[in-house]
Amino acid sequence: MPFYIIGNFVIYSVSADANQPDDDSHSSSQLQEPMNAVKNLANLRQNNVNITKTEYSVFPELDQNSNLVPELTAEITSVATLENLNTFADSKVFSHELKSRRGKGAGGRGQGGRPGRSLDSAPYKRPRRTGLVPPVPCSLSPCFFRSTPILIAAPENFNPALREVSPPTLPPQPISPPTATTPVQPALVLENIQTGFRSELNNSEQQNQIIEPVFQFRLLNGQKIRFKTGFNTFNQPGFESITNIPFQLGWEGKTGKYTIQANAGIDVFNRLPTAFNFNAQIDRPIFVNFTPNNQLKSGLFLSAVVEQSPYKFNAKTLDNQITTFRSGLNVYWQIDPNTSFFSQYRVGLYNDDNFEQQSFSRIEHKWGQFWSAANLFTWKYANDRQEISGYFSPQDFLVYNGEIGWGGNIFDFINCRVSTTLGQQLLNGKTTGGNSSQTRCTAKISPNIDFDFGYSFSNVRNLDTGNSPYNNQVFTGQLQIKF
Secondary structure (H helix, E strand, O other): HHHHHHHHHHHHHHHHOOOOOOOOHHHHHHHHHHHHHHHHHHOOOOOHHHOOOOOOOOOOOOOOOOOOOHHHHOOHHHHHHOOOOOOOOOOOHHHHHHOOOOOOOOOEEHHHHHEOOOOOOOOOOOOOOOOOOOOOOOOOOOOHHHOOOOOOOOHHHHOOHHHOOOOOOOOOOOOOOOOOOOOOOEEEEEEEEOOOOEEEEOOOOOOOEEEEEEEEEEEEEEEEEEOOOOOOEEEEEOOOEEEEEEEEEEEEEEEEEHHHHHHEEEEEEEEOEEEEEEEEEEEEEEEEEEEEOOOOEEEEEHHHHHEEEOOOOOOOHHHHOOOEEEEEEEEEEEOOEEEEEEEEEEEEEOOOOOEEEEEEEEEEEEOOOOOEEEEEEEEEEEEOOOOOOOOOOOOOOOEEEEEEEEEEEEEEEEEEEEEEEEEEEEEOOOOEEEEEEEEEEEEEEEEEEEEEEEEEOOOOOOOOOOOOOOOOOEEEEEEEOOO
């Protein structure tokens, strides 16, 4: 019996010791170490590839007021400038935008407060709505007068070296009701207000004045809503002045590698019937490559455009209630960090049974703050309707020129660009000189307020004035407020 009691006691003691925690075993650390390693994956992103969205664009924004034609002809010397086509970014700006967003983790927030996402999730879950785009040179006068992004490419979708590492998948956390210390993000946020001004006067005493503010909102899912209105006037000798107030609502979103933009609205006139307008654009990057210091090395971008609107060429054209339906393609090719090529093609159908074709191509090279470019513009109509309908409709029009320009800081808060072109224009078999000059400056009023102002002069025709010389002057301005 004593041996039985002693044996049970020994067995109990050994069992108790086996169940005690061992300080040297570090069992908890062995369990936690892999978990920490998984969490650290989110911090293994390459420092110089933190890609977030930006507002720069490669292609011009859809603008039914310009209809591409007047600006491309009146400022053909700059007609070729991609900046005239609403792209103000250059390689320095592009690099600055990229560097300014470094240091944000994969689970952090980029511009606009949207959580970062990885490449792996983009094609199959909710793809990133926007991404970085290539730097765009500035040399055409049209780019000085408008602004708004269209093609927003996502280069991280094409270059494996730019991929972000996905954070580990965690179980869903219970959603706690909002408290006084937890602000609720509104469903619609005002991002910026951009008010553009344009006054165009030629030696035929035609004057068009455009004032159009654009309000841009961002949704929770990253999509954008734009609302445009304005107050426009058209004056022409022999015709009563026409006042136009546009109302247009637009949407922009991204699905996969495609960026889609659609806008629709009405144009209200003081003495003409209300007219309907709409436009749509689809952009897709074909390939994008970057240098080790995050500047665009090369890339190819395509865009398809369709638009319908009243032709706001002058008072006579509006008085005749001329409308246009245009469609076409844009191509932008960044050949190397300093060389780019842009081309566009349009076909147009008019409600007066006219048909047009126009094309524009430009190749540009930059040397530091200087650039040079060659531009080629062609325009052809089936019928000449200038006398009947009021708009310039040449049956054979060709413009080619060379361009040189400079851009840089005058003061710390003022950046300016100046350029000039020299070339020839061929109109219905007659050749004359086609020259222009322009300047544009941007003043940084505050961190959130920019003001652009510019002037251009051109003798490139957008009216057939016979043997008399033609000239066109354009004053532009733009006030942008970011929130």
